[in-house]
Amino acid sequence: MSKNTQILLVERPTGMLQASHFQLREGEIPAPAEGQLLLRSVLLSLDAANRAWMQGATYRDAVNAGDVMAGGGIAQVVESRADGFAEGDLVFGEVGWQEYVAVDARHVARCSDHRPLTQQLSVLGIAGKTAYHGLVHLSGIEAGETLLVSAAAGSVGTIVGQIGKIRGAKVVGVAGGPEKCAWVVDELGFDACIDYKNDDVPAGLAKHCDGGIDVYFDNTGGACCGAVSMYDGGPITGPVGIPGLLVVKRIRMEGFIVMDFADRDDVAERDLAAWTASGELKVIEDVIDGLENAPEGLIGLLAGANRGKRMIRVSAEPS
Numbered sequence: 001m002s003k004n005t006q007i008l009l010v011e012r013p014t015g016m017l018q019a020s021h022f023q024l025r026e027g028e029i030p031a032p033a034e035g036q037l038l039l040r041s042v043l044l045s046l047d048a049a050n051r052a053w054m055q056g057a058t059y060r061d062a063v064n065a066g067d068v069m070a071g072g073g074i075a076q077v078v079e080s081r082a083d084g085f086a087e088g089d090l091v092f093g094e095v096g097w098q099e100y101v102a103v104d105a106r107h108v109a110r111c112s113d114h115r116p117l118t119q120q121l122s123v124l125g126i127a128g129k130t131a132y133h134g135l136v137h138l139s140g141i142e143a144g145e146t147l148l149v150s151a152a153a154g155s156v157g158t159i160v161g162q163i164g165k166i167r168g169a170k171v172v173g174v175a176g177g178p179e180k181c182a183w184v185v186d187e188l189g190f191d192a193c194i195d196y197k198n199d200d201v202p203a204g205l206a207k208h209c210d211g212g213i214d215v216y217f218d219n220t221g222g223a224c225c226g227a228v229s230m231y232d233g234g235p236i237t238g239p240v241g242i243p244g245l246l247v248v249k250r251i252r253m254e255g256f257i258v259m260d261f262a263d264r265d266d267v268a269e270r271d272l273a274a275w276t277a278s279g280e281l282k283v284i285e286d287v288i289d290g291l292e293n294a295p296e297g298l299i300g301l302l303a304g305a306n307r308g309k310r311m312i313r314v315s316a317e318p319s
């Protein structure tokens with residue numbers, strides 16, 4: 001009987017995440033109980049939020065020392081003890097950083113027929129829906145407005161900026177490093193991108209957003225979508241000048257979780273799939289082979305090594 005390769009979080013990091021916080025072990029393949037499915041992982045999503053879960057409870061429970069590292073992904077049913085599922089079905093759910101997992105069938109969602117399968121984790125997954133709901137449903141950006149987006153080369157940011165262009169906005173990104181910034185403009189069609197590691201950011205904003213900023217889709221500072229700059233040992237800070245600037249500039253600041261808009265997921269999926277098919281939206285994916293590479297993959301993501309949606313291919317994609 002083959003073993004179940006698993007990656008545990010053995011210590012909750014207080015500073016920056018390191019490979020030593022994880023440990024690989026060969027566990028047993030679980031037996032599914034009544035109502036459960038035994039799944040074999042195919043694609044594991046790596047997300048900035050994985051690091052936030054180690055800090056404490058968020059929209060889900062914290063990941064504690066000794067736990068198999070948590071993570072969502074796409075998996076294939078190996079054995080079904082639940083009505084409505086059969087061996088070979090593909091589902092999305094909480095698979096964790098392991099090859100095999102037994103889960104309650106009511107906690108998984110069936111994958112669609114859309115291919116490539118990777119796009120069900122990227123543009124049609126949490127990243128695409130977060131970008132779509134945040135920009136279209138929450139901000140309501142309109143043609144002619146100016147959109148600023150941080151972590152512009154990341155999985156959410158690449159899609160936010162491109163949707164902004166599709167909606168007729170002027171789009172300015174913020175990203176780390178000159179090559180990334182040039183790529184965001186040349187490859188993704190943003191109007192400009194400010195390199196927060198090397199440029200004078202206020203001067204860049206004054207230059208590229210000279211008419212003001214109508215929507216700031218913030219992935220890094222904690223003002224709207226996420227706070228990746230503070231997940232990995234960075235100082236807990238926030239936007240400065242609050243509440244004075246909110247009053248004077250009539251700013252509305254609102255956080256959201258992608259699930260808040262689940263009732264409109266079908267609209268998001270329809271538009272995202274159509275823009276992808278027409279070529280208006282470029283899907284940027286960063287697929288790493290091998291579960292054992294998940295720790296370095298997440299550490300790298302937090303350090304900006306990724307472009308677009310990073311994921312781990314745990315096993316071969318079923319035909």
Ligand SMILES: NC(=O)c1ccc[n+]([C@@H]2O[C@H](COP(=O)([O-])OP(=O)(O)OC[C@H]3O[C@@H](n4cnc5c(N)ncnc54)[C@H](OP(=O)(O)O)[C@@H]3O)[C@@H](O)[C@H]2O)c1
Pocket residue numbers: 046047048049126127130151152153154155156157174175176177180219220224225226227228229230234256257258259301302303304305306308309310
């Ligand atoms: N609200 C929701 O429902 C929801 C859902 C999904 C994701 N999110 C949030 O969306 C954000 C992006 O997540 P993701 O999974 O798509 O990751 P991602 O953007 O693909 O990767 C994270 C990026 O953040 C940038 N970064 C890292 N440390 C930074 C720092 N100190 N300052 C500025 N930028 C930094 C890096 O790019 P650079 O090279 O440019 O630094 C890195 O590539 C996260 O804040 C996440 O929590 C929210």
